[in-house]
Structures are given as structure tokens and as C-alpha cells.
Amino acid sequence: MIKEYFKEKNIKLTKQRELIFNIIDENEEVTFKDIKEKCNNEMDNSTIYRIIELFLKNNIINKTLNEDIYYSINKNEHKHYIYCVKCHKKDLINICPIDYLNNTGYKVLSHQIQINGICNECQKK
Amino acid sequence: MIKEYFKEKNIKLTKQRELIFNIIDENEEVTFKDIKEKCNNEMDNSTIYRIIELFLKNNIINKTLNEDIYYSINKNEHKHYIYCVKCHKKDLINICPIDYLNNTGYKVLSHQIQINGICNECQKK
DNA sequence: TTGGATGCAAAATGTTTGCACCCGA
DNA sequence: TCGGGTGCAAACATTTTGCATCCAA
Numbered sequence: 001m002i003k004e005y006f007k008e009k010n011i012k013l014t015k016q017r018e019l020i021f022n023i024i025d026e027n028e029e030v031t032f033k034d035i036k037e038k039c040n041n042e043m044d045n046s047t048i049y050r051i052i053e054l055f056l057k058n059n060i061i062n063k064t065l066n067e068d069i070y071y072s073i074n075k076n077e078h079k080h081y082i083y084c085v086k087c088h089k090k091d092l093i094n095i096c097p098i099d100y101l102n103n104t105g106y107k108v109l110s111h112q113i114q115i116n117g118i119c120n121e122c123q124k125k
Numbered sequence: 126m127i128k129e130y131f132k133e134k135n136i137k138l139t140k141q142r143e144l145i146f147n148i149i150d151e152n153e154e155v156t157f158k159d160i161k162e163k164c165n166n167e168m169d170n171s172t173i174y175r176i177i178e179l180f181l182k183n184n185i186i187n188k189t190l191n192e193d194i195y196y197s198i199n200k201n202e203h204k205h206y207i208y209c210v211k212c213h214k215k216d217l218i219n220i221c222p223i224d225y226l227n228n229t230g231y232k233v234l235s236h237q238i239q240i241n242g243i244c245n246e247c248q249k250k
Numbered sequence: 251t252t253g254g255a256t257g258c259a260a261a262a263t264g265t266t267t268g269c270a271c272c273c274g275a
Numbered sequence: 276t277c278g279g280g281t282g283c284a285a286a287c288a289t290t291t292t293g294c295a296t297c298c299a300a
Contacts, residue, residue: 106242
């Protein structure tokens with residue numbers, strides 16, 4: 001299935017690309033370092049950077065900013081979170097901005113929300 | 126007024142801090158390089174980085190990711206945009222996620238939305 | 251006056267590029 | 276087979292750090 005997915009997008013399937021795709025897919029949100037480590041440090045940095053760039057250009061993954069830069073697969077089914085800056089937990093929020101994008105005329109390719117706050121418990125501390 | 130604002134937050138007011146604050150405030154969204162240039166390259170990089178870090182920790186500014194990393198003043202009154210990946214224009218969207226954050230119990234400190242798409246005109250090209 | 255802020259220089263990190271070799275279609 | 280992909284090394288860019296000096300309170 002990944003074979004067809006890549007073919008659709010006219011992207012040659014290599015071991016490295018498949019591995020990185022799977023790493024991001026299986027881990028929801030990963031940093032560059034996460035990817036590096038999960039490859040057992042066997043893939044060259046420049047290759048990783050080039051593949052990330054390729055995936056971003058083809059809208060296969062999203063790039064988001066939290067404390068660090070994170071990558072995640074760009075799926076239709078997805079979730080948004082609010083992050084506690086103190087204890088670093090995250091909680092699901094039940095809103096998606098694209099549901100409200102009426103009459104902008106845009107074709108939405110990707111989106112992200114970043115909300116930082118202090119959770120209930122941490123406010124009491 | 127900036128004097129009092131900094132005093133409230135227990136931050137010593139220096140020429141450099143005031144300058145960077147004003148640069149970000151007057152320009153809505155700026156990159157590190159923008160700040161550097163608008164200081165006429167007269168401020169040291171390490172000073173700029175340290176001030177940005179200080180402002181972030183104190184929730185004076187937000188850090189967001191578009192093509193590059195942008196800083197903006199963290200205000201109550203604010204706007205969200207959708208960006209066209211082809212012509213790079215941006216359009217205002219009329220939704221703010223914090224209006225919908227019911228019963229999470231979080232105290233929201235900052236937030237951002239990033240939506241990328243293709244605008245009406247570019248879809249026709 | 252004095253502790254924290256800045257500038258400078260250097261180190262450490264992170265990212266990009268050119269090129270020879272490799273491998274998937 | 277062959278053109279694009281990868282690994283390697285080097286260049287380049289970004290960010291952090293230690294320390295002497297400076298300046299706002």
C-alpha cells in the first residue's frame with residue numbers, strides 16, 4: 001500500500017524513504033533526532049533531511065513547532081492538542097479549524113494548531 | 126508603559142530589550158533575521174537570542190512556524206491566517222480556537238494556528 | 251555600588267551542498 | 276541499464292556558552 005501511495009505521487013520507493021515514513025507513521029509526532037535514533041543512527045543526516053524535505057513538499061508529512069520541531073503524517077483523520085507548559089502533558093481538544101473555513105476559497109493542504117497553557121493540576125501547585 | 130509592563134514581570138528594562146520589543150510589536154511577525162536587520166546589525170546574536178528566550182519564557186511573545194520561525198507579541202486582540210503555498214499571500218480567517226476551549230481546565234497562555242492551502246486564484250492557474 | 255545584561259570570541263549544533271558510487275524501476 | 280538517491284566529507288548557518296566589561300536600579 002505504501003508502494004502505491006508513493007507511485008501515485010511519483011516518488012521512487014527506496015528503503016530509506018520507506019523506513020522514515022514508517023517511523024513517522026508509527027510514532028505520531030517525531031523530531032529529527034527521534035528519526036535518527038530509530039534508524040539506529042545508520043542513516044546519514046543529509047539523507048534524512050532530504051527525505052523530510054521531499055515528504056513536506058509532497059504533503060506527506062506536516063512540520064509543527066512545540067518545544068522542538070515535530071513531524072507527523074498528514075492524514076485526514078487527525079487530532080489537536082493543548083499542551084501544559086509545566087508538566088508537559090497534552091490533552092485532546094475537540095475542535096478542528098478546517099471545519100470552520102467557510103468561503104475562503106482555499107484548498108487546504110495542511111494545518112496545525114498549537115495551544116500552550118497550564119493544566120488544572122499545575123494551576124493548583 | 127513598556128516600563129511598567131516590564132516592571133510587572135520583574136524584568137530589567139535595557140535599551141536592547143526595549144528595542145527588540147518595539148521591533149516585534151511594530152512588525153507583527155518577524156524572524157530572527159528581521160530583528161537583526163532592524164537593529165542595523167548592531168546587536169550581538171547572542172544578545173538577541175537571549176532576549177527572545179526571555180520574552181518567550183515570560184509569555185511576552187509567541188514563536189510560530191511558517192516557512193521560517195516567526196515571533197510576534199502575545200496580545201489578547203489577534204488574528205489568524207491561511208497561507209497560500211503557491212503565491213504566498215495570506216488571508217484572514219474568522220475563527221479562533223480558544224473560543225472553543227470548553228472545560229479543558231487549562232489556563233491558555235498562547236496559541237497559534239497554521240493553515241496552508243492553495244488560494245482560489247492559484248487553483249485556476 | 252552591584253548583580254544581572256551585553257558583547258565578543260569560540261565552541262557546539264544543525265543544515266546544506268558537491269560529488270562519487272549505488273540501487274530501484 | 277541509467278537516472279535519480281544515498282553516503283561521505285566539507286562547507287555553511289544557527290545557536291549556545293564562558294568570560295570580561297558595562298549599565299540600570
